[in-house]
Amino acid sequence: MKKPTKKQVKQATKKVVDKTNKVVSNPLFIKVVGYSVAGYVVYRVVNKMLQAPEPDPVNNIDIVVTSDTTLTTISPNQAKIYAQTLLEAMDRQPYGTYVDRILAVFKNINAHDFKLIFNAFGMKNYNGTGSPPESWIWQQLDNYQERNLVYWLKSELSSWNDAEIYNLVKQIVEEAGFIF
Secondary structure: OOOOOHHHHHHHHHHHHHHHHHHHOOHHHHHHHHHHHHHHHHHHHHHHHHHOOOOOOOOOOOOOOOOOOOOOOOOHHHHHHHHHHHHHHHOOOOOOOOHHHHHHHHOOOOHHHHHHHHHHHOOEEEOOOOOOOOOHHHHHOOOOEEEOHHHHHHHHOOOOOOHHHHHHHHHHHHHOOOOO
């Protein structure tokens, strides 16, 4: 294949620039872009107003809970592992919550252990079904707020569908001093 000359490259570049200018200056193109931007802005405003999570004065606060380490049965490192396990179990979009993993954690802890796990979990963004999407574009179309572990558990578990796990989690969380 023959290498193009500078003159040929210059002519090809000029054609591309001219064609781009023609498309961009077309009134239809300007209208489509304008309506798209306006539609996006309206969508974001309406979406934020309609789906904004209601404030939760109890379970939307970032606190550190003290736990009597003489009564815990897990280490702080194990609490971090359990916190990550719980997050992964609840953050299964679109597959739903892995209640069996939550049950496995709660069968092995007491209320004092839960306090360690609560601290290790911290505050994680929650959008009603789990963590928000990782893509920046999809995050802009999503509603989410930082929530603590109790909020996540209350939102992901159902007393109707998951009665056994719900009751166990509720018992341990309330023994730890939280409202469930």
